[in-house]
Amino acid sequence: MALTQELQAAFNDQITLELESAHQYLALSAWLEREGLPGMAHWMRLQSGEESEHAMKFYRFLADRGATVELGAIAKPKSEFDSVVDVFRASLAAEQRVTAAIHNIYSMATDARDFASFPLLDWFVDEQVEEESTVQQIIDDLERTQGNGHALLMLDRELGARQEDDES
Numbered sequence: 001m002a003l004t005q006e007l008q009a010a011f012n013d014q015i016t017l018e019l020e021s022a023h024q025y026l027a028l029s030a031w032l033e034r035e036g037l038p039g040m041a042h043w044m045r046l047q048s049g050e051e052s053e054h055a056m057k058f059y060r061f062l063a064d065r066g067a068t069v070e071l072g073a074i075a076k077p078k079s080e081f082d083s084v085v086d087v088f089r090a091s092l093a094a095e096q097r098v099t100a101a102i103h104n105i106y107s108m109a110t111d112a113r114d115f116a117s118f119p120l121l122d123w124f125v126d127e128q129v130e131e132e133s134t135v136q137q138i139i140d141d142l143e144r145t146q147g148n149g150h151a152l153l154m155l156d157r158e159l160g161a162r163q164e165d166d167e168s
């Protein structure tokens with residue numbers, strides 16, 4: 001069964017949104033790099049790579065469904081922040097935007113009875129719960145440091161230990 005034009009457009013927008021997230025995460029990484037927080041910069045860089053992989057999951061799905069992949073323009077990412085916690089809040093806001101977009105596609109796919117979309121979309125619904133919870137946890141930890149340099153350094157080390165295929 002072919003994708004409806006409406007769903008095809010929504011999946012294409014999602015590819016662009018995931019690539020935009022990858023771009024934004026790289027800008028967050030660069031800011032942290034300059035702040036002398038290499039662990040957090042590393043975490044953001046891996047996050048950026050994960051978003052590119054998300055884009056490719058949608059790309060592959062469109063190609064497998066015989067649909068047309070059409071990439072959109074990517075906005076310039078925000079690159080100036082007031083504080084470290086501000087950077088992670090920007091990340092949470094971006095994730096919430098992605099979650100809303102996925103839920104919107106889910107509801108379109110439901111209306112169109114496009115059952116073949118469900119396994120992919122279910123994976124993304126779960127992934128977004130995970131992503132929002134992980135970033136929220138880091139924000140909570142950062143708020144708890146209350147500007148304590150040692151605590152910030154510990155958190156930087158912890159996030160710096162993230163491996164390529166870690167969940168968080």
Ligand SMILES: [Fe+2]
Nearest residue numbers: 018051054098
């Ligand atoms: Fe994503």
Ligand SMILES: [Fe+2]
Nearest residue numbers: 021051095131
């Ligand atoms: Fe994400």
